[in-house]
Each structure stands twice: as C-alpha cells, then as structure tokens.
Amino acid sequence: MSGFILAIDQGTTSTRSIVFDSDYRICGVGQQEFPQHFPASGWVEHDGEDIWRTALETIRFALAGAKIAASDLAGIGITNQRETTLIWDRASGQLIHRAIVWQDRRTADVCERLKAEGAEALVTERTGLLLDPYFSATKIAWLLDNVPGARLRAEAGELAFGTVDSYLLWRLTGGAVHATDATNASRTLLYDIARGEWDEDLLRLFRVPRALLPDVRDCAADFGSTDPAILGTAVPIAGIAGDQHAATLGQACFGPGMMKATYGTGCFALLNTGTERVASRNRLLTTIAYRLDGKTSYALEGSIFVAGSAIQWLRDGLGIIQRADQSGGMADAADPEQQLYLVPAFTGLGAPWWDAHARGALYGLTRSSGPNEIVKAALESVCFQTRDLLDAMRRDWASAGDTVLRVDGGMVASDWTMQRLADILDAPVDRPVVLETTALGAAWLAGRQRGVWPDEAGFAAGWRREHRFLPAMTSDERERKLAGWHDAVRRTLTA
Ligand SMILES: Nc1ncnc2c1ncn2[C@@H]1O[C@H](COP(=O)(O)OP(=O)(O)O)[C@@H](O)[C@H]1O
Numbered sequence: 001m002s003g004f005i006l007a008i009d010q011g012t013t014s015t016r017s018i019v020f021d022s023d024y025r026i027c028g029v030g031q032q033e034f035p036q037h038f039p040a041s042g043w044v045e046h047d048g049e050d051i052w053r054t055a056l057e058t059i060r061f062a063l064a065g066a067k068i069a070a071s072d073l074a075g076i077g078i079t080n081q082r083e084t085t086l087i088w089d090r091a092s093g094q095l096i097h098r099a100i101v102w103q104d105r106r107t108a109d110v111c112e113r114l115k116a117e118g119a120e121a122l123v124t125e126r127t128g129l130l131l132d133p134y135f136s137a138t139k140i141a142w143l144l145d146n147v148p149g150a151r152l153r154a155e156a157g158e159l160a161f162g163t164v165d166s167y168l169l170w171r172l173t174g175g176a177v178h179a180t181d182a183t184n185a186s187r188t189l190l191y192d193i194a195r196g197e198w199d200e201d202l203l204r205l206f207r208v209p210r211a212l213l214p215d216v217r218d219c220a221a222d223f224g225s226t227d228p229a230i231l232g233t234a235v236p237i238a239g240i241a242g243d244q245h246a247a248t249l250g251q252a253c254f255g256p257g258m259m260k261a262t263y264g265t266g267c268f269a270l271l272n273t274g275t276e277r278v279a280s281r282n283r284l285l286t287t288i289a290y291r292l293d294g295k296t297s298y299a300l301e302g303s304i305f306v307a308g309s310a311i312q313w314l315r316d317g318l319g320i321i322q323r324a325d326q327s328g329g330m331a332d333a334a335d336p337e338q339q340l341y342l343v344p345a346f347t348g349l350g351a352p353w354w355d356a357h358a359r360g361a362l363y364g365l366t367r368s369s370g371p372n373e374i375v376k377a378a379l380e381s382v383c384f385q386t387r388d389l390l391d392a393m394r395r396d397w398a399s400a401g402d403t404v405l406r407v408d409g410g411m412v413a414s415d416w417t418m419q420r421l422a423d424i425l426d427a428p429v430d431r432p433v434v435l436e437t438t439a440l441g442a443a444w445l446a447g448r449q450r451g452v453w454p455d456e457a458g459f460a461a462g463w464r465r466e467h468r469f470l471p472a473m474t475s476d477e478r479e480r481k482l483a484g485w486h487d488a489v490r491r492t493l494t495a
C-alpha cells in the first residue's frame with residue numbers, strides 16, 4: 001500500500017486539502033475560500049453546500065498537484081472548524097438550514113437564562129466547557145425551534161446533527177456513515193468527557209433528542225470509505241479530529257506538559273494534561289486532546305478571539321499596512337520610548353476573561369504616536385494574551401511550569417512577533433518545519449490507522465524544529481510591560 005494520505009482541513013474561512021507522502025512532505029494542495037453569511041448582528045452562517053463543494057474541489061486540486069489518483073491514497077483524514085452546527089434530513093440528505101458557525105452569538109440569551117437558573121456547574125462538570133453560545137448545543141436547539149417542523153422530525157429520527165467533520169463524512173460516504181470523533185463530540189456541550197458518552201441530563205437540559213446524534217469513535221478509527229461515485233474509487237476514511245486537536249497531534253504534543261498555540265484568525269492554545277482531567281479555576285476549558293485506542297488524553301484550552309485578525313484590521317480597517325508581512329518591520333521601527341497597548345476586544349474578550357460585552361481600546365497615545373507604534377501594539381497584544389493564557393494554565397496545573405510553546409498558523413511567519421512572544425512568555429517558542437500542522441495531524445491519524453505511518457513515538461521523532469526563539473528581554477522590562485497590559489485590560493473589562 002502507498003503511504004499517500006489526504007487531509008481535508010475545513011476551516012472557518014477556507015477549505016484546504018493536502019496530500020502528504022510517507023515522509024510527511026506536502027505533495028499537493030488545494031485551497032478555496034467560501035462566503036460568510038451575516039444575516040443579523042452577531043449571527044454567522046455557512047452554506048453547507050459551499051463546505052461540501054469546496055471540499056470536493058480542493059480534493060481534486062490536491063490530487064492533481066500531487067500527480068496521483070484517488071486510488072493511490074492509503075486513506076483520508078478530516079479536520080475541521082469545531083462547534084459549527086449542521087442538521088440534515090437522513091433520507092434526502094437535504095440540510096434544513098445553513099450551518100450556524102462557532103462565532104455566532106444568537107443563543108447568548110438562552111445561555112444567560114440557563115446560567116441564571118444555575119445550570120453552568122453541571123455543564124462544566126460533565127463537559128469541561130462553559131455555558132456559552134460558542135458551543136453546539138444551544139445552536140441545535142435554536143434550529144429545532146426555528147425551522148418549522150424540525151423538532152417533530154428530529155424526535156421521529158428523521159434528522160441528523162453533525163459538526164462539519166460529521167457532515168463531510170456523511171457526504172463522502174454517500175450517506176452511509178453518521179459518526180464523529182471524541183474531540184468534536186467534546187465541543188457540543190452534550191458529551192460527558194470523563195465517561196466518554198452522550199449525557200442524558202445534558203440532552204434534557206438543552207432539549208436535544210438522542211436520535212439526532214452521531215456515533216462517537218476514536219480519532220484514528222474506521223469511519224467507512226468514500227462512495228466510489230465521488231472520487232472514482234472507495235478510499236478509507238481513517239482519521240477525524242477538530243482542527244485545534246489535530247494541530248496538537250501534528251505538533252507531536254503527545255506528552256503531558258507539552259503545549260501548542262495556533263495563530264490564525266484567532267489563537268487557540270492547548271496544553272496536554274495526559275490522562276488527568278484538570279478542572280480549571282481560571283475559566284479555561286477542559287477538553288479531550290485526542291482519543292486513541294480507546295484511551296483519552298485531555299487538555300486545557302485557552303481561546304483568544306483576535307490574533308491574526310488584528311493584523312487584518314490594520315490592513316483593511318485602518319489601512320496602515322498593505323500586507324500582513326510588513327507588520328514586523330514596522331514594529332521594529334517603532335519608537336522604543338512609547339508604549340501603546342491595544343486591547344483587541346473587537347468581539348469581546350475570550351479566555352481567561354470571557355467578557356462578551358467588552359470592546360476594543362488603544363491606550364497610551366501621544367501626539368507623536370504613528371502607524372509603527374500602533375502596529376507594534378497590535379502584534380504585542382497577541383503576545384500579552386498568550387501570556388495570560390499560560391499564566392492561567394500554570395495556576396490551574398502545576399506541571400505547566402516550564403513549558404516550551406510549539407507554534408503554528410499564518411501569523412508565526414512573523415519573526416518579530418515570535419521573538420516578542422518568547423520575551424513576554426519568558427519561555428522558548430519553537431516553530432516547526434511543517435507549518436501545516438493541522439492537516440498533518442489529521443493525516444497522521446489516518447496514516448496510523450491504516451498502518452502506513454508510524455505510531456506516536458515514531459511520528460514524534462520525525463517532528464522537526466525550524467527555529468527556536470529564546471527570551472532575550474530583561475525581567476524589569478517584561479514586568480513593566482505586563483503591568484501596563486493588565487492595567488489596559490482592567491480599564492477595558494465591563495464587569
Ligand atoms: N507575516 C505576518 N505577520 C503577521 N501576521 C501575519 C503574517 N502572515 C499572516 N499573518 C496573519 O495570519 C492570519 C492567517 O493565518 P491562517 O493560519 O491562514 O488563518 P485562518 O486559518 O484562521 O484563516 C491572518 O489573519 C494574517 O493577518
């Protein structure tokens with residue numbers, strides 16, 4: 001059997017498909033953006049057909065780029081934007097509504113009401129999450145309550161719910177398989193992460209009929225095969241993980257205490273806590289890092305809503321840069337005597353603050369402040385927010401002490417930002433050779449399951465560092481900057 005594996009990485013703004021060979025080299029890539037729908041303030045939707053169409057087109061592009069046929073693939077791995085919610089008719093395959101995206105806040109009131117009724121303790125105890133519209137459960141209930149007839153059809157077993165992985169799997173297998181993996185299940189607010197099963201109390205709380213739900217499997221598992229009508233042959237689908245979990249695998253963060261942070265539009269940091277299910281006292285999330293051979297590894301997760309999107313704002317909102325890669329040079333040229341702080345709470349603040357009502361602010365402006373100083377403040381804001389996550393992780397779990405941070409995502413191309421990150425964290429920052437770690441993680445799951453790629457130890461041995469950024473800032477300067485940042489955050493928080 002060949003060692004070629006195809007990874008489908010279905011993200012929030014684009015779909016990517018990548019063919020890897022058995023040396024983890026990228027042989028072919030297809031990428032396509034698709035439309036975002038904003039039907040009301042705070043609402044974000046995707047058309048499921050766009051998700052499917054871009055998956056198919058990028059798969060074909062990636063295969064053509066790799067100059068191989070689908071029959072040359074040993075397997076397929078799927079990784080995806082998490083929490084995004086789809087419901088479709090089991091018989092016709094028709095979606096009952098557009099997908100409700102993870103960023104969508106339409107169920108904020110329901111979450112507030114359930115919190116006021118004291119439901120959050122149970123939710124957090126069972127799922128490791130918070131009662132927030134970010135996760136799938138209240139989105140499912142919204143669809144059942146707002147699409148005419150949906151609740152009755154769901155109760156009759158006529159409808160199926162899925163996160164994006166599940167929907168793609170259903171389509172790829174020609175409607176034969178309705179399943180997901182443990183990491184995606186762990187983001188629904190319906191899955192007991194200790195027992196590894198859908199939770200009846202939570203299904204009742206969120207009014208979600210059991211008949212809607214997919215079967216939950218390990219991340220590396222037999223998920224069926226593609227319908228031959230789609231790629232001309234039946235290719236086994238052998239791995240699934242949510243994108244942040246796949247990046248954790250792609251970064252080979254298998255050991256407890258290992259941590260990765262992905263800097264794309266937002267930033268998601270996951271710290272592997274091994275078999276220990278650490279309950280956060282600092283409003284981080286406890287989540288399933290991955291489940292292999294029936295064994296669950298857990299993680300603490302911190303989510304920052306604005307990372308690379310702050311750079312997009314400098315470009316598209318302020319127009320003070322033309323391209324993202326100009327930002328590092330401008331930050332370098334900024335007046336070192338000025339210290340501006342950008343608190344990028346454009347859509348509220350995520351972990352560890354979770355203030356949905358906070359809005360962005362820029363502090364420390366003087367008459368001589370200019371574009372360079374503002375750009376520097378934007379890049380530094382990403383570093384300060386990561387430091388807040390790391391501090392919260394250290395307070396929650398003593399073993400997080402001397403972590404090395406493995407980084408990936410579009411923003412890590414910026415050397416200036418990575419050096420400043422190491423300085424602010426006071427910890428080494430490792431940038432790997434393969435930056436497509438999310439896709440690589442999904443590919444590894446499928447390769448491992450198909451027996452053509454190595455197990456954890458073998459894969460970890462193949463992980464290569466491109467550069468290590470070491471802290472070089474004096475502790476006086478770091479402490480002064482952190483004090484200024486925390487003052488800025490305090491002034492921005494609404495409660
Ligand atoms: N050299 C750079 N310096 C700073 N930010 C960058 C640089 N290159 C890309 N980015 C930022 O990285 C983000 C893109 O990363 P990517 O991982 O593709 O994001 P996503 O998968 O969330 O769409 C953009 O927000 C962009 O502004």
Ligand SMILES: O=P(O)(O)OC[C@H](O)CO
Nearest residue numbers: 011012081082102243264
């Ligand atoms: O699509 P991304 O890479 O921004 O990731 C989205 C996250 O999975 C949401 O939880």
